[in-house]
Amino acid sequence: MSKTNNFVFWSLYIVTWLIFIGLYIEAGGIIVNFFFSLYRPEFVQNLYQKLDLTEMYNNSRLAFFGVYSFILTISVLKACLFYIVIRLMHKMDLSKPFSTFVARQISQISYYTLSIGLLSCIANQFSKNLMHHGFNTDSLNQFWKDGEAFILMGAVIYIIAIIFKKGVDIQNENDLTV
Numbered sequence: 001m002s003k004t005n006n007f008v009f010w011s012l013y014i015v016t017w018l019i020f021i022g023l024y025i026e027a028g029g030i031i032v033n034f035f036f037s038l039y040r041p042e043f044v045q046n047l048y049q050k051l052d053l054t055e056m057y058n059n060s061r062l063a064f065f066g067v068y069s070f071i072l073t074i075s076v077l078k079a080c081l082f083y084i085v086i087r088l089m090h091k092m093d094l095s096k097p098f099s100t101f102v103a104r105q106i107s108q109i110s111y112y113t114l115s116i117g118l119l120s121c122i123a124n125q126f127s128k129n130l131m132h133h134g135f136n137t138d139s140l141n142q143f144w145k146d147g148e149a150f151i152l153m154g155a156v157i158y159i160i161a162i163i164f165k166k167g168v169d170i171q172n173e174n175d176l177t178v
Contacts, residue, residue, distance in 0.1 A: 006094075009089075009094065012089070013086075013089045013090075016082060016085050016086055016089060017086060019082050020079065020082035020083060020085075020086055023075065023078045023079040023082055024079045026075055026078075026079075027072070027075040027076050027078075027079045030051070030071055030072055030075050031072065033051050034068050034072065037051075037052070037053060037054060037057065037068075038057075041054045041057070051071075051139070053067065053068070055135075055136070056130075056135055059135070060135075063130055063133075063135060066126060067123075067126070067127065067130070067137070067140060070119060070122070070123035070126065070143070070144065071123075071140070071143050073119060074116055074119055074120060074123065074143060074144060075143070077112055077115055077116045077119070078116060080112060081109065081112040081113060081116065084105060084108050084109055084112065085109060087105065088102065088105040088106070088109070092105075098164060098167040098168050098170075098171045099168060100168055102164060102168075103161060103164040103165045103167075103168050106157065106160060106161040106164050107158070107161040107165070109157055109161075110154050110155075110157035110158035110160075110161050111154075111158075112154075113150050113153050113154035113157055114150070114151060114154030114155070114158070115154075116147075116150045116154075117147050117148065117149070117150030117151030117152075117153070117154055118147070118151065119144075119147075120143075120144035120145075120146065120147025120150060121144070121147040121148065121151070123140075123143070123144040123147075124141070124144045124145075124147055127140050127141070127144075
């Protein structure tokens with residue numbers, strides 16, 4: 001591998017770590033926000049993203065827990081997705097990239113990405129349904145606005161995973177025939 005490609009790979013590795021740390025902090029902040037909104041709602045204004053859903057909690061606990069379940073699940077899945085990407089980049093041998101580990105990791109990445117996309121679309125529809133029942137959900141769109149992009153990206157990554165799996169099979173066949 002050339003020096004330029006190696007530099008780009010390690011630069012992307014560092015960027016991936018930074019994104020993972022940001023998503024991990026976001027998920028942790030949302031979890032803390034959730035527990036404060038249950039036990040000490042007066043402090044929510046001072047917390048991460050000021051996600052104040054106390055009015056929703058007072059009107060419908062089912063809607064409150066449903067919305068927070070979507071927000072928490074999506075944020076944790078995004079952090080897990082980037083952890084898998086970090087593991088892939090850390091353990092991948094660039095001189096021989098077609099391995100069962102790489103194929104399995106890329107498949108997992110596609111499943112996580114599709115899951116995030118589908119949950120985002122479901123959460124978006126859930127929040128639209130809550131708007132029809134009189135709840136203000138405008139501040140929640142930031143958590144699932146990119147659901148369609150995740151579905152498309154997950155489909156593309158799934159195709160790449162299938163190609164990698166086939167590449168591993170061909171490489172194993174070639175190794176056996178030599």
